[in-house]
Amino acid sequence: MIPKGLQVLISELGRLPGIGPRSAERLALHLFLGGREGATRLGNTLLHVHEDVSLCPVCGALCEVDPQSGTAKCQICQDPSRREDILCVVEKAVDVLPLDKSGAFRGQYHVLGGKLSPINGVGPEDLRIKELFDRVRNGGVQEVLMALGMDVESDATVYFIARHLSELGVKVSRLAQGLPAGASLEFADGLTLGRAIENRLTVQ
Amino acid sequence: MIPKGLQVLISELGRLPGIGPRSAERLALHLFLGGREGATRLGNTLLHVHEDVSLCPVCGALCEVDPQSGTAKCQICQDPSRREDILCVVEKAVDVLPLDKSGAFRGQYHVLGGKLSPINGVGPEDLRIKELFDRVRNGGVQEVLMALGMDVESDATVYFIARHLSELGVKVSRLAQGLPAGASLEFADGLTLGRAIENRLTVQ
Numbered sequence: 001m002i003p004k005g006l007q008v009l010i011s012e013l014g015r016l017p018g019i020g021p022r023s024a025e026r027l028a029l030h031l032f033l034g035g036r037e038g039a040t041r042l043g044n045t046l047l048h049v050h051e052d053v054s055l056c057p058v059c060g061a062l063c064e065v066d067p068q069s070g071t072a073k074c075q076i077c078q079d080p081s082r083r084e085d086i087l088c089v090v091e092k093a094v095d096v097l098p099l100d101k102s103g104a105f106r107g108q109y110h111v112l113g114g115k116l117s118p119i120n121g122v123g124p125e126d127l128r129i130k131e132l133f134d135r136v137r138n139g140g141v142q143e144v145l146m147a148l149g150m151d152v153e154s155d156a157t158v159y160f161i162a163r164h165l166s167e168l169g170v171k172v173s174r175l176a177q178g179l180p181a182g183a184s185l186e187f188a189d190g191l192t193l194g195r196a197i198e199n200r201l202t203v204q
Numbered sequence: 205m206i207p208k209g210l211q212v213l214i215s216e217l218g219r220l221p222g223i224g225p226r227s228a229e230r231l232a233l234h235l236f237l238g239g240r241e242g243a244t245r246l247g248n249t250l251l252h253v254h255e256d257v258s259l260c261p262v263c264g265a266l267c268e269v270d271p272q273s274g275t276a277k278c279q280i281c282q283d284p285s286r287r288e289d290i291l292c293v294v295e296k297a298v299d300v301l302p303l304d305k306s307g308a309f310r311g312q313y314h315v316l317g318g319k320l321s322p323i324n325g326v327g328p329e330d331l332r333i334k335e336l337f338d339r340v341r342n343g344g345v346q347e348v349l350m351a352l353g354m355d356v357e358s359d360a361t362v363y364f365i366a367r368h369l370s371e372l373g374v375k376v377s378r379l380a381q382g383l384p385a386g387a388s389l390e391f392a393d394g395l396t397l398g399r400a401i402e403n404r405l406t407v408q
Contacts, residue, residue, distance in 0.1 A: 001279070001301055003268040005249075005256025012246045017234050018227065028253075029298055030221050032266075036254040042216045043250030045209075049232075050240040052209025062236075064207040075205070094233055097205055 006032060058135075060111030060128055061096045076100070076109060083107040085142040089132065089161065091115050091149065099147060107145075110135065115148060115157040129161065136168050146174040210236060262339075264315030264332050265300045280304070280313060287311040289346040293336065293365065295319050295353065303351060311349075314339065319352060319361040333365065340372050350378040 002010070006028055014024035031039045056063045056074035063074040076082065076096070086107035090096055093111050100109075112127045124130075135141065144165055148154035162172040178196040179188055188196075206214070210232055218228035235243045260267045260278035267278040280286065280300070290311035294300055297315050304313075316331045328334075339345065348369055352358035366376040382400040383392055392400075 001304055003257040003266050005253050005268065006266060009249045009253050012249050015242070016231050018230070023222065025298075026222070027220050031250065032253055032257060033297070038219070039250045039253055043247045045213045045216050046235065046243045046247030046250070049209050049213050049236055049243055053207040053236060062207050062210060064209065093237070094229075100205055 055093060055111075059109045060093060060113060060131075061109055062093045081106075084140050086145060087132070087135065087141050087143070088145045088147050090147050091154070091157075095147065105145070110144075112157070115153045116160055117153045124160065127157075132161070133164060133168070136165060136170055141170060143171040143173060146172065148174070150177060259297060259315075263313045264297060264317060264335075265313055266297045285310070288344050290349060291336070291339065291345050291347070292349045292351050294351050295358070295361075299351065309349070314348075316361070319357045320364055321357045328364065331361075336365065337368060337372070340369060340374055345374055347375040347377060350376065352378070354381060 009028040009031065010021070010024045013019055013027050014021055019027070031042070052065055054063060054065045054072040055061065056072050056077055058077045059074060061074060061076060063072050065071070066073040083106055087110050088099060088105055088107055089110045089112060090099065091112055091114060096109050096111065099105055110128070110132050112129065112132070114122055114127050116122060116124065116127070132144075136144065144161070146158045146161065148157055158174055165172050176199065177192075178199060179185075179192060185193070213232040213235065214225075214228045217223055217231050218225055223231070235246070256269055258267060258269045258276040259265065260276050260281055262281050263278060265278060265280060267276050269275065270277040287310055291314050292303060292309055292311055293314045293316060294303065295316055295318060300313050300315065303309055314332070314336050316333065316336070318326055318331050320326060320328065320331070336348075340348065348365070350362045350365065352361055362378055369376050381396075381403055383396060389397070
């Protein structure tokens with residue numbers, strides 16, 4: 001009963017993460033009943049996003065494509081005010097955004113594109129680990145800050161990379177673990193509190 | 205820091221109902237990182253949906269556009285096996301789908317495109333009410349079944365239309381109110397139970 005053109009749109013929208021069949025139907029109808037202009041605008045944006053946006057071949061972060069040369073132009077890699085002796089390693093391209101917004105890190109980034117996970121068949125060759133080692137081998141890097149999550153796979157990835165980097169004589173650090181800003185002890189979980197006690201800081 | 209092409213996509217997705225800024229960001233990144241093919245497919249579908257799908261000029265329901273003639277081809281209006289003496293009036297084009305799926309109605313539909321709502325500035329001239337009266341005046345319709353919701357605005361719409369249709373000598377009915385299928389009394393609300401008692405059916 002639903003016209004075919006709409007059914008195709010519903011099934012395409014239903015492929016998106018977090019969009020179930022009912023949401024896909026609602027969105028498709030909104031896009032159709034909202035008129036040709038809105039649907040065309042979103043459609044054209046989707047057709048052009050891969051021309052305008054790319055991943056930086058050096059750090060792997062999201063960057064704009066220079067419309068003249070057609071090559072990726074990474075604002076972070078090309079910023080001369082940023083330190084080049086410290087690399088911050090993250091799992092996903094999007095992880096760069098909150099870290100950079102914090103203003104606490106002014107070095108370069110390196111996106112792995114995932115984390116080691118034997119259970120999901122993700123090995124070192126599936127990540128941008130070789131590229132990381134090459135960047136360090138090229139010299140100039142004193143410290144690699146591992147900014148991965150606080151789960152088992154992230155831990156494994158940190159230790160794997162740290163073991164290889166230590167052979168290259170580079171300092172490897174990772175993000176501190178402890179209470180988040182604004183947290184009250186009342187609602188903190190045991191694991192977080194345990195880490196916070198273990199890694200307690202000297203005040204005086 | 206987010207490339208402009210991606211920012212445009214995020215803001216376009218953020219216009220959709222139920223998609224907040226965080227969901228829009230997640231969807232945009234999924235569409236970008238998922239590769240050019242998926243984004244292009246959804247983009248092209250959006251660009252063509254208004255060519256392939258239309259609203260039937262007679263009943264207002266969703267229908268396919270005939271690729272040869274370019275005119276709307278409504279399966280329901282053109283189905284000779286359906287009764288033409290009973291019209292089912294619904295609020296939205298999508299309301300036709302569950303009603304028709306139920307199999308309990310085999311007449312024609314008429315989509316109003318909304319309900320009367322003075323508070324939102326929706327008057328009779330904003331809905332397809334004139335078109336409904338014209339269809340009835342053209343003859344052949346014996347009964348108009350109002351299949352609107354169970355809220356105040358739907359009630360007002362039903363009574364407005366019923367008053368005018370009674371002058372044309374047409375029977376006006378509305379959907380029964382009562383317990384939904386599979387309901388247990390334990391969880392039924394007072395208003396529903398009240399209506400179910402009021403409209404109780406004779407068994408013997």
